[in-house]
Amino acid sequence: GAGVSQSPSNKVTEKGKDVELRCDPISGHTALYWYRQRLGQGLEFLIYFQGNSAPDKSGLPSDRFSAERTGESVSTLTIQRTQQEDSAVYLCASSSRPGAFSGNTIYFGEGSWLTVV
Amino acid sequence: KQEVTQIPAALSVPEGENLVLNCSFTDSAIYNLQWFRQDPGKGLTSLLLIQSSQREQTSGRLNASLDKSSGRSTLYIAASQPGDSATYLCAVRHGFGNEKLTFGTGTRLTIIP
Numbered sequence: 001g002a003g004v005s006q007s008p009s010n011k012v013t014e015k016g017k018d019v020e021l022r023c024d025p026i027s028g029h030t031a032l033y034w035y036r037q038r039l040g041q042g043l044e045f046l047i048y049f050q051g052n053s054a055p056d057k058s059g060l061p062s063d064r065f066s067a068e069r070t071g072e073s074v075s076t077l078t079i080q081r082t083q084q085e086d087s088a089v090y091l092c093a094s095s096s097r098p099g100a101f102s103g104n105t106i107y108f109g110e111g112s113w114l115t116v117v
Numbered sequence: 118k119q120e121v122t123q124i125p126a127a128l129s130v131p132e133g134e135n136l137v138l139n140c141s142f143t144d145s146a147i148y149n150l151q152w153f154r155q156d157p158g159k160g161l162t163s164l165l166l167i168q169s170s171q172r173e174q175t176s177g178r179l180n181a182s183l184d185k186s187s188g189r190s191t192l193y194i195a196a197s198q199p200g201d202s203a204t205y206l207c208a209v210r211h212g213f214g215n216e217k218l219t220f221g222t223g224t225r226l227t228i229i230p
Contacts, residue, residue, distance in 0.1 A: 048217055058217075107163060
């Protein structure tokens with residue numbers, strides 16, 4: 001597609017349920033990021049994938065959070081046993097390989113808005 | 118640990134004025150710096166990217182500068198318009214091989230018609 005695509009765009013879930021959020025990066029982009037933004041707050045880094053290298057998981061807030069990516073394609077962020085503090089918009093972004101002529105601009109999706117009730 | 122700060126947190130200016138948004142970072146060993154805008158309820162839109170070797174980038178009414186040694190970047194908006202109202206975020210990319218972006222806290226800009 002032309003841009004980074006995320007689904008669902010909105011999700012309301014009950015506390016304790018598991019949720020899966022999906023990200024389709026721009027075709028050809030090897031780098032993929034997940035960020036979280038709580039209402040009125042800044043962006044928190046969650047996880048970064050670069051090609052087939054081991055992901056940088058240093059931002060995942062707890063073991064309830066996990067993410068997968070197969071090769072250079074779709075990524076899924078999973079939150080298990082959701083809590084009310086997980087309510088936020090989850091933003092996915094992608095960029096080309098570092099050093100590429102394109103300058104490595106990072107492109108964001110519209111986000112998945114998660115509300116835990 | 119890299120920390121990115123944006124001042125002011127909020128800014129209101131009359132339409133037509135020129136304005137400057139500030140971004141500072143504590144670790145000057147960056148790969149590049151990018152400015153984004155975020156509209157309410159939306160994702161982020163990339164505005165300008167400055168590589169660590171560059172001093173400035175321009176796109177239309179926007180001009181971004183980078184002084185890596187002092188850990189500062191500015192975003193200059195000329196002849197502001199109501200459509201420029203948004204939150205502006207700067208983000209630094211840490212380096213080749215360390216691709217994490219650290220975002221600033223943002224400046225919420227309101228252009229008064």
